[in-house]
Amino acid sequence: EPEVTQTPSHQVTQMGQEVILRCVPISNHLYFYWYRQILGQKVEFLVSFYNNEISEKSEIFDDQFSVERPDGSNFTLKIRSTKLEDSAMYFCASSGGTINYGYTFGSGTRLTVV
C-alpha cells in the first residue's frame, strides 16, 4: 500500500537553529500538507500546498516557516530559527484529487528544541 515517508523520525536541535523536515508524499497525489501535534494536544493544520504553491496556511505558519517541493518527489518544511515551543510531532500528509478526501499521513518527525 502506498505510504507517505518522513525523515528523520526524530530531530534534536538547539534553539535558534534552522531545521528541515523532509517528506515523500504518495506519488500520484496532488495536495500536500504539514500538520503538527504538540504533546497532549490536538493535531493542528499548518499549511497546504498545491500546484507548486501554498494554497492555505494557518496562523501558526508564520515567517519562520517555509515549504518547498524541490523536485518531483520531496516536500520539505523549514523552520528558520527554532523556538522551544516548536517542539512537537510534525506530520506530512498528501491527498489525491477532488473526490478523495482521505488524507494519508506519514509517521511523523519528532522535533525537540533544546
Next chain:
Amino acid sequence: QKEVEQDPGPLSVPEGAIVSLNCTYSNSAFQYFMWYRQYSRKGPELLMYTYSSGNKEDGRFTAQVDKSSKYISLFIRDSQPSDSATYLCAMLGPSGSARQLTFGSGTQLTVLP
C-alpha cells in the same frame, strides 16, 4: 466554543464490547467527516470518511453522521485489544473551499483482553 469537541477519555472496555466514540461540532460548513486511528508516536491512519448524514459500515466499524445535530459517532463492534489506540475525528469544509482538516482532541481507547 471549540469548533470540534471530543471526549478525551480514557475509555477502557473488555474485549468483545461495542465501543461508541463521539464528536460534536459547531461549524455548519463542515461537510466531510473522518475518523482516524492513531497509535502511540505514529501518524493518524484513516479509518472511514463520510459525506452525508446517515450510517456507513466497513467491517466492524460504523460511522454515523447527524448533520442536524452536528454530531458524529464511530461504533466498533467486537472490539479487539489491537483496537487500543487514540481515535480522532476530523472534519473538512465543502469541496472547493478550505482543505484543512480540523481535528478533535482524540479519545484514548484501551480494549482489555
